[in-house]
Each structure stands twice: as structure tokens, then as C-alpha cells.
Amino acid sequence: xxxxxxxxxxxxxxxxxxxxxxxxxxxxxxxxxxxxxxxxxxxxxxxxxxxxxxxxxxxxxxxxxxxxxxxxxxxxxxxxxxxxxxxxxxxxxxxxxxxxxxxxxxxxxxxxxxxxxxxxxxxxxxxxxxxxxxxxxxxxxxxxxxxxxxxxxxxxxxxxxxxxxxxxxxxxxxxxxxxxxxxxxxxxxxxxxxxxxxxxxxxxxxxxxxxxxxxxxxxxxxxxxxxxxxxxxxxxxxxxxxxxxxxxxxxxxxxxxxxxxxxxxxxxxxxxxxxxxxxxxxxxxxxxxxxxxxxxxxxxxxxxxxxxxxxxxxxxxxxxxxxxxxxxxxxxxxxxxxxxxxxxxxxxxxxxxxxxxxxxxxx
Amino acid sequence: xxxxxxxxxxxxxxxxxxxxxxxxxxxxxxxxxxxxxxxxxxxxxxxxxxxxxxxxxxxxxxxxxxxxxxxxxxxxxxxxxxxxxxxxxxxxxxxxxxxxxxxxxxxxxxxxxxxxxxxxxxxxxxxxxxxxxxxxxxxxxxxxxxxxxxxxxxxxxxxxxxxxxxxxxxxxxxxxxxxxxxxxxxxxxxxxxxxxxxxxxxxxxxxxxxxxxxxxxxxxxxxxxxxxxxxxxxxxxxxxxxxxxxxxxxxxxxxxxxxxxxxxxxxxxxxxxxxxxxxxxxxxxxxxxxxxxxxxxxxxxxxxxxxxxxxxxxxxxxxxxxxxxxxxxxxxxxxxxxxxxxxxxxxxxxx
Numbered sequence: 001x002x003x004x005x006x007x008x009x010x011x012x013x014x015x016x017x018x019x020x021x022x023x024x025x026x027x028x029x030x031x032x033x034x035x036x037x038x039x040x041x042x043x044x045x046x047x048x049x050x051x052x053x054x055x056x057x058x059x060x061x062x063x064x065x066x067x068x069x070x071x072x073x074x075x076x077x078x079x080x081x082x083x084x085x086x087x088x089x090x091x092x093x094x095x096x097x098x099x100x101x102x103x104x105x106x107x108x109x110x111x112x113x114x115x116x117x118x119x120x121x122x123x124x125x126x127x128x129x130x131x132x133x134x135x136x137x138x139x140x141x142x143x144x145x146x147x148x149x150x151x152x153x154x155x156x157x158x159x160x161x162x163x164x165x166x167x168x169x170x171x172x173x174x175x176x177x178x179x180x181x182x183x184x185x186x187x188x189x190x191x192x193x194x195x196x197x198x199x200x201x202x203x204x205x206x207x208x209x210x211x212x213x214x215x216x217x218x219x220x221x222x223x224x225x226x227x228x229x230x231x232x233x234x235x236x237x238x239x240x241x242x243x244x245x246x247x248x249x250x251x252x253x254x255x256x257x258x259x260x261x262x263x264x265x266x267x268x269x270x271x272x273x274x275x276x277x278x279x280x281x282x283x284x285x286x287x288x289x290x291x292x293x294x295x296x297x298x299x300x301x302x303x304x305x306x307x308x309x310x311x312x313x314x315x316x317x318x319x320x321x322x323x324x325x326x327x328x329x330x331x332x333x334x335x336x337x338x339x340x341x342x343x344x345x346x347x348x349x350x351x352x353x354x355x356x357x358x359x360x361x362x363x
Numbered sequence: 364x365x366x367x368x369x370x371x372x373x374x375x376x377x378x379x380x381x382x383x384x385x386x387x388x389x390x391x392x393x394x395x396x397x398x399x400x401x402x403x404x405x406x407x408x409x410x411x412x413x414x415x416x417x418x419x420x421x422x423x424x425x426x427x428x429x430x431x432x433x434x435x436x437x438x439x440x441x442x443x444x445x446x447x448x449x450x451x452x453x454x455x456x457x458x459x460x461x462x463x464x465x466x467x468x469x470x471x472x473x474x475x476x477x478x479x480x481x482x483x484x485x486x487x488x489x490x491x492x493x494x495x496x497x498x499x500x501x502x503x504x505x506x507x508x509x510x511x512x513x514x515x516x517x518x519x520x521x522x523x524x525x526x527x528x529x530x531x532x533x534x535x536x537x538x539x540x541x542x543x544x545x546x547x548x549x550x551x552x553x554x555x556x557x558x559x560x561x562x563x564x565x566x567x568x569x570x571x572x573x574x575x576x577x578x579x580x581x582x583x584x585x586x587x588x589x590x591x592x593x594x595x596x597x598x599x600x601x602x603x604x605x606x607x608x609x610x611x612x613x614x615x616x617x618x619x620x621x622x623x624x625x626x627x628x629x630x631x632x633x634x635x636x637x638x639x640x641x642x643x644x645x646x647x648x649x650x651x652x653x654x655x656x657x658x659x660x661x662x663x664x665x666x667x668x669x670x671x672x673x674x675x676x677x678x679x680x681x682x683x684x685x686x687x688x689x690x691x692x693x694x695x696x697x698x699x700x701x702x703x704x705x706x707x708x709x710x711x712x713x714x
Contacts, residue, residue, distance in 0.1 A: 041559040041560070041561065041562075042530075042559055140649070154650045154651075155423070156650060157650070184422040184423055184586060185422070185586065185588065185627060185630045185631045185632075186422065186626060186627060186630045186646075186647045187422075187650075188630070188632070189630035189632075189644060189646055190646055190647075192632075193646060211559060211560065212632065213560070213634040214589075214631070214632025214633055214634045214639075215632050216634075217632065217633060217634050217635055217636045217638075217639045218632050218639045237636050238636055241634070241635060241636050242636075251561060252560060252561060253634065255560045255561045255563065255564040256560060256564075256589065256634045257564075257567070257587075257589040257590050257592065257593035258589040258592075258593075258633060258634060258635075265568055265571070266564035266567055266568050266593070267564065268561050268562070268563075268564030268565040268568065269561035269564075272529050272531060272532075272562065273559075
């Protein structure tokens, strides 16, 4: 069952330096009980995208639609949005210390959240529910810890408290924005397991925003890779990891130390992400792409189906068969590039090859 | 055998022996007095060979950054010794320490916080020359531009401010500054954790190239276990101020002996869905205890799936276990055997 359907969502912010095109036409759907991982580097638009869904991007110029459970979230009046935010869609942020108020007890903050959405709940009932929720997310002795202040909790416990708060009204969808980035590996494993287990219990839809492909490999069902405000590739988790089509996805996978044998040279993506005010013409990835061709310089590709599975789509001019990490796919990519590259593109390609280790010009 | 990475004594650039660093905790009202000690680093022995990399892993609060600062001579040591290049540099007076500092440099985690935003990049990188009075005027500028070129920055950007550079470029500025005085040891404290994955790979390659070119030794601290595996020759795992296990990289990653290293390695997310699904994950319960009042006996015993009575009473010795090479050492009464399933293994849930 489709819970959220986003179509052609675009968000830009007028600034003194020019228009910042943070999100430039993104479409995706999320089903109940499933997890969509959104992956991308800093500035790829992943956070702006989800904050726009919640009406948290004031000053942004927004177009497109985002239908959640039959209601278009974009342009929803603030009083209606308040009833959805928290109760039906809740958010877990990256930094649990700054997301909790330092001067209020953890339990009070959870209880307040419950009472803000349903004033018929008494203070005592809300407190009881806070204890129950803290126990549910694995806080030991919740009846005592409910009266602690946030600083008395460790990082992992604070993130558990945030999850308890996000769950307090049994939302249909949770947006987790880098939920484990601030945590150590062992605590991260605990939190990811908790999210997964709670998702199964409540059949919640989960949007997981992260730059960590390891986290995505662990708990996502579907993945959307974003670059410069657009989806570069969308696929099931297995297709993204085992037969990536877009050179950016492939580059991300190859940049991870674990993908190369230890001590071998890593294969980073040359250059750095573009400025969102002054985007390059054509495909926004072409100044960093090893497979740049003539048409990439002038025409921006849109998403098209590239795999056997109709869900696997990629925004790249390379032929649809050129997906995956096999030698044959690489041969096909090279062949296409040989045919599709003349003077202008060859110059770009030379510039990339000449400085594969440096980061190009100053922004 | 208490020397994790020893493979011939003359080749050791750094030797740390029985290093202890306690921070006093003060309390009381008008009269402040010491009420306890944060045992940040407690009896750590390790060494770093010339031209090699020692990786240091552990969770927040395990003492890895404190250990690094002790080695760099930035904070006084409570007890123990640090030998650098055959010379005892433990708690040297400032004036005597100064020439040694040229040879030990640091690269920090946050490329935004570690560069003065009001100063031009050329002058930031040129600082070491000014402080140690080794180059002035045009000579300094020439050497700074050489360094910038070497780390992949455009030397023409000499007069720009840090804000004009991206995160990865700023980290290159930090690398250039660390490299200026041709150090023998660079301590890298989470050098890539603030960078995006594609940029992270660029900086790791740069560090590898510089090591080859200048014969540098690295003490490399990171919480990302895959990054540490990629760069290190030997690895030490810290827990609550102590070394739980240390040894050459490959045996330690493929067959860890300490239950804590085993759990830590099993918890690290792998960017491979099939591996993630089939992996036996050991989820540790609870949090790291306070270093003010660490558990008696083995410090890991309250969270250890293999703990028995003796673990709470007797501190295990860091030693080579039967079947391991002499430089692979483990501090555990009941080391993990090959193929052994730990009690909590494979369970996808939390307590």
C-alpha cells in the first residue's frame, strides 16, 4: 500500500548570491512497512527534501506534490500540518543532544508531545505512557530514568529517547535523518536493530536519510541515490549494490575502503559536488564522471528504467545494458564512451583524468 | 610479551610503556578537592615502527584521543614513559620539548574548527616555519606553495581564506601544515570522519602517498573500522583506557580473540547487503561504564557474553594466546576460539 507519493518535488531558496536549487524534481513512493534509504553527499538535497514534506522549509519556493495518506502535504495550512507532524509523520534527527531540551526531564518531553496532540490524555496517563515507551526502546529501569535530564543519558540512550518520542503517537511514517551518524559502531548496531524491530511491530514506513552505505545495506528495502538535488538512481537495495547503473552510484560504492582489498589504492570520485547556485550544464555529474560523453555536456538525462525490474531506474545516458560491476558492463561503458566522445567531452575527460586525486577548483 | 607491534627493536619510532593518564575530578563547595580520578588511559604499552601505521580503534571515551595527546606531548603524563626516536620524551620541559615537536605533528578531525577563519591559507600553512624559525619571506612562501601543490591544492590560492575551501580541501590544508617541518610521526585523530565518502577516499590516498614518499609513521585514530583496516599495518583495540587486543592487521580482523573486538567488528556495518544479512552480529548490551569508577577485574566483564566469576576479580594480562603469533596480544581470560559462536550471536534484537 502506497503511503506517500512524491511527484516532481522541487525546492529552491532565493539568496543574495542567487537561487539555490536544493531539490530539482524528485519523485518517489514509500509503502507502509517498508524502508526507503536516501543516500547522497552533503548538499545533495536529501535533508531539504524531507524537511519540505514536513513544512519545515520556510522561505523555500516549492513546486510539485507530496500526497501522504490522501492529503497533499505541500501548501497545507500550518494548523493542519501540525496535526500531521509528530502524530502521523515523525522525525528522528542526527544529533540527539541538541534535539532534546536540556532543561526539561526526558519523560516530561515525551509526555508533552503526547498531550500536545491529544489534550484528553491526563498528565498521569501521559507520564505512564512515557515510561512504557522508554521501556519499549530498551532503556533500563524506565520508571526511574523517565525523570532524568537529557545530559544524564548517554548518546545511545538519548537516541533511544528520541525514538520513543517519535513512536509516542504511533505514526504511520518515520523520517530518520542520519539517526546513527553520531553514535559508535556497537551502539549504532543496537539502534538500527531497534528501528527495524519497531518497524515490524507497527508496520511503519521508514525514510532513512544517510551518507553511510553500510547503514543502507543493513536495513533499507529500496534506495534512492541523490546528486545535486535529483535522483541519480533508484532501485531495490540489491540492484543498487550489485548492479549499479549510474557512474555516481558506482563511484560511491568504489570509494568505500571495504570494497577494495586492504592497502590497495582507493578509487575516489574526482572533484567535488557542484555549487547549487551555479550548476553545470547538461548532466550535473559530468565534470566528475569518468564516462563523460558529448551529449552529457548539454543534455540532462532523466530517470529511465534500466534493469529487468521496472523499479530500477537511472538518470544516465549510458546504455541500459551497461549496469553492474562486471567486466562486460565495463567494456560496454568504455565502448559507448569511445563512440560518444569528441573534442569538447574529451577535454573534460582529460581534465578529470589529469587531476584524479585533487579536488578541482575552489568553490 | 607486552609489545603489540614489535618486530625488531631498532625499527621502532615510538615506544609507549605503561602509560597512565588520570584526570582529577574535583568536587566540594568552597574548598575544591579531588574526589576521584578519570582513568582515561591506564597502563598502555605499544610501539609504532618507522614508516608504518598503527591504527587505534575504540568507542567514544575509550581513551584513544587522550593517548594520542600524551604521545604528542600535549598533556603531561601521570606515569609511564614515551620514547621517541630512541629518546625519552616523557614530560620534558617546554624548551627541551620544542625541537621534538617538529617531528611529531597532528591532523585533527574537524577541518572547520582547526583552521583560523580570519587567516589566509598561506600563513596558516607557513606557521610551523615561523614558529620554528626555519624559513622566512620569499623562502617561506616558496615552501608553502610547494606543500600546497604536494597535497593537491592550487598554489595560486595562497591568499585565500579557509571559508573559500570545501571540507576535503580544508583537510588537505591541515595535512600540508602537518607536513611542513618534515615530521617523522603524524598523529591523525579521525582525519576523514567529517568528510563525504568520495572525498574521504581522496584524502586517504593522499596520506598513503605521503607515507611512501617521506617514510612517515602514522598513529591513526578512527571509529570507522573499515578505514582503519585500509590504512593500518597493525591495530590496537582500546576499551575503557586499556588495550583489549593488539596485533598485525589481518589476523586481528579475520580472527579477533577478545570478545570486545569480536563484537566491535561484527557490529560495523558492511556496504554489502548479502554480507549484512548473513552476518552473525553480536549486539552488546548496555553502555560503556564510567572511567571514573571502572569495573573491577576485566573492564569489559559486565558486558561480555563469555564472562565468568574470575573476570570480575582478576584483571587479565595482555599476552599472546596459544596459537597466535607473538605480536598478536589479547587481554582476556577466555579468548574467542576460531569458529566459536558468542552467546548473543545472530540475534537481531536489543535487551
